[in-house]
Amino acid sequence: MMLSHLFSIGPTIGQPMSQPIVAMHIPDGFLNVPVMLVAWIFSIGLLAISLKKVEADYQDRAVPLMGVCAAFIFAAQMINFPIPGGTSGHLLGGTLAGVLLGPWAGSLVMSIVFMVQALIFQDGGIIALGANIFNMGLIGTFGGYYLFRTIRNLVDRQQSGHQFKGLVTGTAIASWLSVVIAAALVAVELAISGTVPLAVGLTSMVGWHLMIGLGEALVTVSTVTFIWRSRPDLLYTSSRQRAETLSRSALR
Amino acid sequence: MLHSHDHHSHHYAHSPIQQAASTPLSLNVAPAIQVLCALIMVLAIGVTPNGHWITGLIYGMGIAIVLFIRPVNLTKLAQRLAVESVFVIVAVIGLLFRDGEGVLWQWGGLKITVTGLVVLGSVMGKLWLSLLVMNLLTMTMPIPVLLQSLSILKIPPLLIAILASMHRYLELLIDEFMTMRRAAIARNLVAGKRWQRLVVGNMIGSLFIRTYDRGDRIHQAMLSRGYQGVIVNQTSVRLRRRDRLALLITILFVIFGQLAFYLV
Numbered sequence: 208m209m210l211s212h213l214f215s216i217g218p219t220i221g222q223p224m225s226q227p228i229v230a231m232h233i234p235d236g237f238l239n240v241p242v243m244l245v246a247w248i249f250s251i252g253l254l255a256i257s258l259k260k261v262e263a264d265y266q267d268r269a270v271p272l273m274g275v276c277a278a279f280i281f282a283a284q285m286i287n288f289p290i291p292g293g294t295s296g297h298l299l300g301g302t303l304a305g306v307l308l309g310p311w312a313g314s315l316v317m318s319i320v321f322m323v324q325a326l327i328f329q330d331g332g333i334i335a336l337g338a339n340i341f342n343m344g345l346i347g348t349f350g351g352y353y354l355f356r357t358i359r360n361l362v363d364r365q366q367s368g369h370q371f372k373g374l375v376t377g378t379a380i381a382s383w384l385s386v387v388i389a390a391a392l393v394a395v396e397l398a399i400s401g402t403v404p405l406a407v408g409l410t411s412m413v414g415w416h417l418m419i420g421l422g423e424a425l426v427t428v429s430t431v432t433f434i435w436r437s438r439p440d441l442l443y444t445s446s447r448q449r450a451e452t453l454s455r456s457a458l459r
Numbered sequence: 460m461l462h463s464h465d466h467h468s469h470h471y472a473h474s475p476i477q478q479a480a481s482t483p484l485s486l487n488v489a490p491a492i493q494v495l496c497a498l499i500m501v502l503a504i505g506v507t508p509n510g511h512w513i514t515g516l517i518y519g520m521g522i523a524i525v526l527f528i529r530p531v532n533l534t535k536l537a538q539r540l541a542v543e544s545v546f547v548i549v550a551v552i553g554l555l556f557r558d559g560e561g562v563l564w565q566w567g568g569l570k571i572t573v574t575g576l577v578v579l580g581s582v583m584g585k586l587w588l589s590l591l592v593m594n595l596l597t598m599t600m601p602i603p604v605l606l607q608s609l610s611i612l613k614i615p616p617l618l619i620a621i622l623a624s625m626h627r628y629l630e631l632l633i634d635e636f637m638t639m640r641r642a643a644i645a646r647n648l649v650a651g652k653r654w655q656r657l658v659v660g661n662m663i664g665s666l667f668i669r670t671y672d673r674g675d676r677i678h679q680a681m682l683s684r685g686y687q688g689v690i691v692n693q694t695s696v697r698l699r700r701r702d703r704l705a706l707l708i709t710i711l712f713v714i715f716g717q718l719a720f721y722l723v
Contacts, residue, residue: 234546235505236585243505258617267688269617271681272674274624275632279670281625282632286640288659289652298663307667319621327602327626329543329593333498334505401509402582403553411552422656429660430667438668 231299231416232324232339233393235332239400246396247337253345254318260311273312277319280304284320290422301343301389302382303427305352307434309443314348338396342389351385356445371435374442378431383424390416488705490600491608492698496709497596501589503713509581513723515588517716522591531598539594544586554579602626620689628673636666 238246261269280300290296300320304313318340324330331339359377363370394408434441488496500518507514559574597605603623610619639662698706 234543234586235501235589236582237546237550240506254618258615262617267682267686268674268678270620270624270689271677273621275628275670275674275677277621277625278628278632279667281629282636283663283666285633286636286659286662288656319625322622323625326605327597329539329590329597332589333501333593397549397553402578403549404557407553407556411549425656426660426663429657430664433661433664434667437664441668441671
């Protein structure tokens with residue numbers, strides 16, 4: 208891979224992409240057996256169901272489409288941007304994947320990204336992969352999507368017709384919160400494994416990711432806004448939503 | 460497409476043929492078995508309890524022997540290890556702020572305890588040993604072979620097909636991103652932080668639109684070449700004697716490493 212020629216954008220133009228100070232991908236050696244086992248059970252379940260769902264939804268489009276979308280998330284994660292508070296960070300993209308592709312395809316794509324990062328780039332561990340898929344795929348993407356949908360529905364119910372407001376509010380809150388919660392989960396897992404005391408882990412991980420989440424939310428909102436303006440048909444619509452729009456247009 | 464694939468193969472320093480020629484000692488074990496042995500090794504390293512130094516030492520020596528049989532560029536290996544062990548900072552923070560028995564050093568809220576040192580040492584040891592194993596694997600095995608090995612190891616074919624498809628387009632998409640980035644910088648991106656974030660967001664959005672359309676085009680191209688979904692071909696390897704031997708040696712070695720702690 209030509210990782211060496213990747214440069215960050217923004218204040219450090221021309222400098223190699225900097226590594227985040229506190230990373231989210233847990234490497235091997237940091238978790239104990241029970242934590243890894245429980246995380247693996249959940250993430251294998253998520254993988255199995257999302258593979259089935261994606262195969263049913265996309266059929267023979269699944270391979271090319273999921274493949275390029277995973278490559279897209281990987282590429283998007285390499286661009287650095289300034290984070291409020293002075294440092295720079297990059298997108299994690301879990302909620303973005305959920306908003307764009309839906310809960311199942313979104314979490315499958317994110318899991319594929321983590322697998323490639325662990326297998327080929329050693330970013331995150333192999334036996335810790337289950338925990339990483341659990342934190343950022345199941346909670347960050349799958350959970351992030353449903354949080355987004357709940358908030359969007361709440362906002363849209365008050366303001367009938369203005370779908371954009373719900374989309375932006377939902378995206379902002381869900382992408383910020385999913386990053387913070389995933390960071391908190393890392394701290395909890397490290398604490399249960401006896402690697403880092405809970406208070407210390409929570410303070411450093413969550414404290415740091417409160418700001419990272421802010422950057423994540425701002426960039427995710429601007430991405431989703433761009434797609435909403437230029438190709439709104441590409442944003443994921445759940446089957447229930449589609450049915451509602453159809454019945455509404457039939458009534459008119 | 461073809462171009463990108465061609466381009467890719469240049470990144471693998473050794474072709475399988477060269478490897479076999481340059482390392483006469485290499486036992487020529489089937490790739491799937493190599494992957495399986497590496498996974499067993501990483502699993503064994505991962506489940507080692509903290510403070511079992513002798514186990515770590517034995518595993519380290521085992522990896523050193525493999526490194527001798529199958530040499531890789533050591534500078535490159537060291538560089539990769541350094542970049543990959545950023546997470547160590549978390550462990551160091553954990554060490555400094557931990558309460559525990561046997562305080563060795565204290566300065567205000569910071570203290571170093573024996574418990575903290577044992578955890579830090581064990582975690583770093585396990586981290587570096589597993590990184591060594593995985594780096595050795597990926598530095599000596601082309602990615603397509605690695606993916607093929609995974610399918611032999613009963614990973615679902617659809618998952619492997621998506622992994623392979625992602626790997627194929629990864630470089631292409633990164634290149635496209637870099638082009639957009641250059642264009643943005645040429646148009647004076649440096650204006651302000653809010654502006655930068657907005658532009659990055661728009662870039663990601665526009666890349667997604669291009670990506671989705673590209674996915675559709677690829678799908679059409681695949682269909683026109685007769686694609687009818689993932690073919691489930693039962694690729695199973697017939698284990699040769701040396702494959703069985705390699706697997707057996709790995710398993711025995713791993714168990715020996717774990718038992719050594721109780722024997723000493």
